[in-house]
Amino acid sequence: MERHPITPRPDWQRTVEEQGLVYPLTRHPDGSLRPYWDESAYYSFTLPEVEALEETVEELHRMCLAAAGHIVTAGRFADLGITDPRIARAVAESWHRRAELPSVYARFDLRYDGTGPAKLLEYNADTPTSLVEAASPQWFWMRDRFPGADQWNSLHERLVAAWRKQAPLLPPGSPLHFAHSSADELGEDLMTVAYLKETAEQAGLETDWISMEEIGFDSLTGRFVDNRLRFIRSCFKLYPWEWLTTDRFGGHVLDTLDNGGGTGSTLWIEPAWKMLLSNKALLAILWELYPDHPNLLAAHLDGPRGPARTTGWAAKPLLGREGAGITLHEPGADPVIREEACCYQELAPLPSFDGNRVVLGAWVVEDEAAGLGIRESSGPVTDEYARFLPHVIL
Template identity: 30%
Template sequence: MKPIKIIRRPQWQRHIQENSYQADVLSDPKQKYWVEALPQPFAIQFDRSEETAIATATEAIWAMCVKFLDWFFIDREEGDVQQRLAALQIRPEYWQAIAQSWDRTQPVEDLSLCARFDLAVTAEGQIKLMEINGETPLLGAETVYQWNWLVDYLHNHQHSKYPLPSDANQFNEFWDAIAGQWRRIAAGYDLKQHGISFLVDENLEEDLEMAMQLIEILTDEVDPDIYTQIVYLRGLKDERGQEIQRGLGLDDDGYFVDHVNDRIPVLWKMYDWSDLQNDMANAGTTAALAARLATGEMKIIEPLWKQVLSNKGALAMMWEQFKDSEYRQYLLATYLDTDNSYESTQLLLGMHVRKPLLGLEGVAVSIETGFGALEQKESFGYGAEGFIVQEYIELPEAFGYYYAIGSWAIDGEAAGIIIRGDTSKITGRHCLIIPHIVSDNGLYLPD
């Protein structure tokens, strides 16, 4: 694994606009979101053995997640499951529905589309799980665009100052893997009859871009006749503040309804279950939604059981469950901040990372020692639900950016990677997307 210099393609912004979702943010040089906005662009090169190691780790971690959930939802003593759900600060009104979401097999199990593991991959070959993006895994648009970058580079820029190795490829099967999982979901959820609605936050462009990409994969690769629609979280307004489309609603029987008050039988959402549940509590509709979810009549992607995996407290429980197993090689020592054990105390005295149970994109995360914080991100209100403390691992660095590997798991199989970099050791929202290549050849060898 090593950084390599690449050129900034003369028409890179135009290529992004013509070949990418997230086009505005990727092609904006001021935001420095795509690597070609830098004075010296770069990529990360892996050899094939490293690609295999990341794929192996990804599939092993997913297998561990399945074993973890099987354990999590079994009462060995009365009240075990409730105690675990309470430790994750999940609203008790949804406990039954969450457990049934994992156990349900009839008429069809509660299916997942994808997950993304944030991995630290070190120069020494260690691969460690830092976080699980199980419930709202973004970066699909960026994953696909980096492939379009590679194709363009190999076709048009191999005679530049920095050519790629002639055997350059990419660990990137996202599009095909998503298409395969859409086929399973389309059959299991009978999307031809029911259609599917895509819930996005109207204030977040990346939500809409991810939804539009998934709709394209569904219609182009599965069935163009499946009905799809965009549903906005709070409603869409024009420049004068006038509502032009109502937002997501809930009827008296606990069904989600769209902007014309039709029930939504199948919903894909880019909105955390915890936030949605808080919204329902504020609206006084918790009981109706919880009862409807328990029946399984509404199908939600990602399903309720993903709420457990996406909670960082699950990482502490995984460590306790698997620290003496074959999965230890992929795990960082992790504890709930309420843990007063000797091992947790020792970790607190040394270098560690403090993360809120909820939150994403580095919010409320801090790198600490026993003497205080060395680096921290703003909390934006997160952290009241509690924290975990996690063993610190140094991320690799290239051209002033610390970078982490996002590895996709789709239907239990590794489906490619996306790399994010940050000048901070805590990867935040305004990060850098870094393309990668896979090659065993360090030199450009023309045909």
């Protein structure tokens, strides 16, 4: 794994925007606009490195599924902050019927520097973004700059194949709706949903658009409807389950939830059992089930202990996103227990390449490793000001 400075392509911004990346710049707190898509450098990997990372990702995915099954079997929903019995029942039923429910994609965030085993930082299996840039613009960048190279990137083909394979699980006779929140100002959620909608259409599915805010509830029929008053039989939503089940329509979501087997009237993708994987309590349960695993960091829910007391630790809110709410504590610091529920994970500072902190985003489609996206940050936490850099296999 190496970082290589390179001159950006002429007119790179227009190029990536035409490829679906309509948010190539990020506005920083000082008001300046700086590249989010950053092709002033790229990363290279060897094929054996990528093959080893693929094996690691698929092993971690299997371990996470085993941990999800343990949570359900042992009834450990409270460890995830799921205290509403109705939500817990819905998640458990979804898990038991998972073979009947479409589930498409997820993203691991890994610490890796090319010299040791990759370490799991977290798993976003419900609403992962940075998909568009990983699947499309970085592939075309490689075709332009390194036409003889390869890339860890089978995302597009695997997504189309996943929709085609799972099409029989969708309710017949109605389109698959794709929904994002209209509160998204940057266009990232919109374009992520647009891209997934395109892959579903290439798989032969009938689709339609809607924003989460436009979804209505028909009290006469007890069903969700779109803005043309058609029943929403199935819906891919880029909207976290913890929001979906707790906003003002949350009760209706649970009442009408199609969890497979012909129950309910609305099937949501990703399914409710993905709540088990997108919660950072999973990290602590993984460490409990697989202590000292080479790809895990020590993690606990009741405060920093074990290796974290000597190496330092990161306190992560159970449902935080894009680095929000994460605090880092240096080795030897006095234990601090936060009021909000957190996972306390052994500190593993992100590797620095030319002064840039790097995290690997490794994608899973269905149950297989499918691609890589790399983000760099200036600080120790990968946040909303991170940059996306392309990669090649040389």
